[in-house]
Every structure is written in structure tokens, then in C-alpha cells.
Amino acid sequence: MKPPAFDYSRPETLEEAVGLLAELSSGGKVLAGGQSLLPILSMRLAAPEHLVDINRIAELDTISAGPDGVRLGALARHAAVERDPAVRSTQPLIPAALRQVAHPTIRNRGTTLGSIVHADPSGEMPAVLALLGGSVTAVSARGRRTISAAEFFLGPLESALGPDEIAVEAYFPALAVRSGTAFAEVSRRHGDYAVCGVAALVSVDQERRITSARAGYLSIASTPLVLDLTEAVLGRRCADDLSAAGRLARQLVEPDADIHASADYRRDLAGVLSDRVITEAARAAAGSGPGD
Amino acid sequence: MTEQLHEVGLTVNGAAYQAEVPARRLLSDFLRHDLRLTGTHVGCEHGVCGACTVLVDGVPMRSCLLLAVSVQGQHVTTVEGLAAPDGTLSAVQRAFQECHGLQCGFCTAGFLTTITAGLRQNPEPTIEQAREMIGGNLCRCTGYQNIVAAVLRAAEIGGGDAGGE
Ligand SMILES: Cc1cc2nc3c(=O)[nH]c(=O)nc-3n(C[C@H](O)[C@H](O)[C@H](O)COP(=O)(O)OP(=O)(O)OC[C@H]3O[C@@H](n4cnc5c(N)ncnc54)[C@H](O)[C@@H]3O)c2cc1C
Ligand code: FES
Ligand code: FES
Numbered sequence: 001m002k003p004p005a006f007d008y009s010r011p012e013t014l015e016e017a018v019g020l021l022a023e024l025s026s027g028g029k030v031l032a033g034g035q036s037l038l039p040i041l042s043m044r045l046a047a048p049e050h051l052v053d054i055n056r057i058a059e060l061d062t063i064s065a066g067p068d069g070v071r072l073g074a075l076a077r078h079a080a081v082e083r084d085p086a087v088r089s090t091q092p093l094i095p096a097a098l099r100q101v102a103h104p105t106i107r108n109r110g111t112t113l114g115s116i117v118h119a120d121p122s123g124e125m126p127a128v129l130a131l132l133g134g135s136v137t138a139v140s141a142r143g144r145r146t147i148s149a150a151e152f153f154l155g156p157l158e159s160a161l162g163p164d165e166i167a168v169e170a171y172f173p174a175l176a177v178r179s180g181t182a183f184a185e186v187s188r189r190h191g192d193y194a195v196c197g198v199a200a201l202v203s204v205d206q207e208r209r210i211t212s213a214r215a216g217y218l219s220i221a222s223t224p225l226v227l228d229l230t231e232a233v234l235g236r237r238c239a240d241d242l243s244a245a246g247r248l249a250r251q252l253v254e255p256d257a258d259i260h261a262s263a264d265y266r267r268d269l270a271g272v273l274s275d276r277v278i279t280e281a282a283r284a285a286a287g288s289g290p291g292d
Numbered sequence: 293m294t295e296q297l298h299e300v301g302l303t304v305n306g307a308a309y310q311a312e313v314p315a316r317r318l319l320s321d322f323l324r325h326d327l328r329l330t331g332t333h334v335g336c337e338h339g340v341c342g343a344c345t346v347l348v349d350g351v352p353m354r355s356c357l358l359l360a361v362s363v364q365g366q367h368v369t370t371v372e373g374l375a376a377p378d379g380t381l382s383a384v385q386r387a388f389q390e391c392h393g394l395q396c397g398f399c400t401a402g403f404l405t406t407i408t409a410g411l412r413q414n415p416e417p418t419i420e421q422a423r424e425m426i427g428g429n430l431c432r433c434t435g436y437q438n439i440v441a442a443v444l445r446a447a448e449i450g451g452g453d454a455g456g457e
Contacts, residue, residue: 190424
């Protein structure tokens with residue numbers, strides 16, 4: 001099908017875009033990569049009055065990585081972020097998860113910030129942002145505010161952004177010393193939305209014993225779910241049996257069934273994948289194996 | 293009420309075009325209906341099948357997920373732009389012919405554009421990389437084996453020089 005009719009503007013500055021959205025009150029909609037919005041329009045699941053195309057706002061096309069973490073502007077495309085060496089060394093979980101976001105052709109156009117704002121509970125990057133404790137900065141005619149990941153995701157396809165706000169930056173904290181990350185998911189075909197996906201962040205002490213183990217889940221709850229699995233593996237090393245992490249995850253998740261998978265199958269996947277990523281992240285944290 | 297029209301100017305296969313289109317005109321429809329370049333096919337119209345893939349400034353993108361007005365000022369290469377002006381097929385096109393990389397041909401334009409850009413980025417793909425390169429394109433006929441063979445063959449006969457912009 002074809003999209004319904006809408007008005008369209010292509011501002012060249014953030015100020016202009018924010019002014020337009022303020023004028024349009026709730027009738028405006030931001031168009032970034034369009035890799036989620038255009039399918040929605042073509043399927044007529046939404047009919048915004050006016051699209052504000054932000055693709056020409058050069059000041060939003062930024063990727064920066066420093067000691068405190070990675071900052072992505074609203075026009076940082078998945079593919080560019082995935083390839084950026086400074087992003088990789090600052091927070092390797094970002095490229096590891098991005099490789100599972102759709103197909104390369106979609107990643108050439110889709111933006112990482114757009115996928116966060118889209119707040120799909122099956123999206124990889126909302127789960128990564130939530131696990132790492134990152135944030136989103138938004139600008140509107142009312143001013144600028146930073147929203148923590150914990151407060152950003154309200155429900156399926158629902159973020160805390162107001163209709164007049166433009167998300168201008170996503171912030172992902174850097175990987176700390178003696179910490180490691182890993183990502184794994186199961187999908188019907190590579191590039192499809194995952195039936196279940198898990199990101200892990202593990203820290204160890206100087207003796208390489210686990211001090212913290214947390215996991216972020218996609219396609220398991222209506223918003224990205226972050227679980228603290230530390231109690232299951234506290235004090236263990238990466239070479240030990242860490243399957244208690246998966247057992248705890250199985251107890252804690254409460255997935256729903258849908259046409260792709262039953263609730264039990266999802267719960268089982270959450271357990272299996274938790275084991276896998278916690279072990280891999282622990283190895284990376286100990287600096288002794290794949291993932292580092 | 294008539295729909296508002298927007299001026300759009302872009303280059304397609306090296307030729308400059310100027311047109312007035314409604315904002316909702318998809319690039320795929322702009323190419324097919326306004327410019328009559330019907331080599332680009334439309335399958336699913338929501339990003340899943342890859343049939344509509346074109347190169348925008350050399351980068352493969354779904355033309356069904358782009359608004360024509362959004363690509364203002366950019367360079368688009370469609371399947372019609374892959375062969376040389378005298379009709380000589382590009383390496384990727386020749387490899388498809390040699391390896392029987394197509395049957396009905398519905399998906400082919402999307403594969404050719406995707407592989408053209410893919411080989412430019414990675415001129416010597418392994419078989420795994422060749423599979424990954426085409427992972428976002430669906431084909432209902434061939435079973436993919438011959439398409440994978442065509443990727444490797446195109447690399448052999450000069451994939452880096454695959455044609456297009
Ligand atoms: C076939 C296919 C498979 C896919 N598979 C996956 C997958 O496996 N995992 C995954 O995570 N994604 C997947 N996607 C979606 C893809 O990652 C999109 O790129 C992403 O979800 C949205 O980014 P975008 O820049 O395209 O945003 P758009 O489509 O332009 O926008 C999406 C929504 O976010 C809003 N928005 C975007 N940017 C901003 C901003 N800066 N400020 C305010 N609002 C904004 C828009 O108004 C809209 O509501 C897939 C898409 C397709 C077509
Ligand atoms: S028609 Fe564009 S991806 Fe299927
Ligand atoms: S050749 Fe028929 S769909 Fe691919």
C-alpha cells in the first residue's frame with residue numbers, strides 16, 4: 001500500500017525543526033531514516049499530518065566517543081556507528097548489537113537514535129541503552145532535557161518524548177575496566193526481529209571473580225527488561241559453571257506468547273542465551289577469550 | 293483539496309531529473325511511474341524483500357522506504373545504470389548470466405544493486421561473506437545457491453569494477 005497524504009518540511013537547522021514541531025503541536029512527526037516510519041505509513045497504521053524530515057540537519061550527523069562514553073547524534077546511521085573504531089573500543093556492545101539490527105541495507109539508512117525513540121520491545125538498541133544505563137537528550141521549543149533510559153521506555157512503541165521534541169543525542173556509558181559485554185539473539189532468519197535477545201555486562205575484581213552480572217532482554221517484555229543476575233554467579237570466575245545465571249533468568253522473566261513463539265519457548269531461550277552471554281562477557285572482563 | 297506538490301531534483305544513472313511530486317511519493321514509485329524506469333521492482337513495499345534496492349550515492353537502500361523528496365540532490369543508481377552506456381553488461385550482471393543467478397527475474401534488480409555495492413566494499417568475499425551480502429534479499433525461485441555462486445564469480449571477473457556510480 002501507499003502512505004496517506006501528509007505535509008512535509010525539510011528544515012536545515014535544529015532551531016527551525018524545533019520551531020516547526022512547536023507550531024504543529026501534536027500533528028507533527030519526525031522523519032529520520034524512515035526504516036520504521038515508512039512501513040508504518042505504507043501499511044496505514046498511522047497518518048501524521050506533517051512530517052518534519054531531519055535528514056538535512058548537518059549538526060545532528062555526529063558520532064563521538066570519549067573516556068566517559070559514546071554519544072550519537074540523531075543522524076548517526078546504524079552502519080556508520082557499527083563501523084566506527086572509536087565506538088568499538090569505547091563500548092564494544094554497541095557494534096555487537098548493531099550487527100543484529102535488520103539487514104545491512106536497512107542499516108545504511110536507519111538511525112540508531114531512531115530505533116531507540118521507536119521503542120520497539122524487539123529492538124536491540126533500546127535493550128543496550130537500558131542495560132548500560134544510558135540516556136537520551138531531547139530538544140524542543142520548551143528547552144533541552146536529558147532522560148535516563150530507565151525513564152525513557154514507557155511501553156511498546158512508546159517513549160517519554162513529547163510530540164514537539166526531537167531526540168538529538170543518545171549517550172552510552174563507556175565500558176569500565178575489568179568489565180566485559182556480549183550479545184546474542186535467536187531469530188528466524190539473520191536480520192529478522194529476534195524471538196529473544198540478550199545483552200550482558202559483567203564486571204570482575206582483581207582476582208577475576210565476578211562482582212556484578214547484569215543482562216538486558218529484548219522481545220521478552222513490553223519495554224527493555226534489565227535483570228541483575230549477580231547473586232547467581234557472585235565470586236565465580238569465567239571458567240566456572242555459570243549456568244546459575246540462566247536458571248535465575250528463567251525464574252525472573254515473564255514473557256508473553258505470540259505468533260512467533262510460545263511463552264515457555266521464550267523463557268527457555270532467555271535462560272540459554274543468558275548463560276551464553278554472561279559467560280562470554282565474563283571471559284571478556286577477565287581478558288581471556290572471545291569477546292575482548 | 294489537491295495535494296501539495298514539492299520540487300525534487302536528483303540524478304538517476306547520471307542524468308539529472310527535475311519533477312514535482314507529492315511528499316508521499318516513494319522513491320520506488322518515483323522511479324517506476326514518474327521516470328518510467330521499471331527495472332526497479334516492488335515486492336513487499338515495507339522493506340522486507342529487497343527487490344526495490346537501489347544505490348543512493350553508491351550505498352544500497354530500499355527505494356520503497358525512501359520518500360522521493362528526501363533524496364533531493366542525491367545520486368541514484370538503478371539496475372538500468374549498471375551496464376555500460378553501450379550495453380556491455382557489468383561483471384555482476386555477466387556473473388548472473390553465467391551462473392544462472394535468476395529465473396523469473398523479479399528479485400534480480402535488487403540483488404544486482406546490492407552485490408554491486410557489496411563487492412565495491414569487499415572485492416574478495418568468502419562464501420560466508422557472499423551469503424551475508426545477500427542476506428537481506430528474498431528470491432522465491434533460485435534457492436540462492438546460484439546467486440551465491442554469481443557473487444563469487446563476479447568477484448573473480450572484476451567485481452571491484454562492477455559498474456554504476
Ligand atoms: C525489514 C526490516 C527489518 C528490521 N529489523 C530490525 C531489527 O531486527 N531490530 C531493530 O531494532 N530494528 C529493525 N528495523 C528497524 C530499523 O532499525 C530502523 O532503522 C529503526 O527502528 C528506526 O530508525 P529510523 O532512523 O529509520 O527512524 P524512523 O523510521 O524515521 O522513525 C521511527 C520513529 O521514531 C521517531 N523518531 C526517529 N528519530 C527521531 C528523533 N531524532 N527525534 C524524535 N523522534 C524520532 C519517528 O517520528 C518515528 O516515530 C527493521 C526495519 C526493517 C524495514
Ligand atoms: S519492495 Fe522494497 S523491500 Fe520489498
Ligand atoms: S528469480 Fe524469481 S524471485 Fe528470484
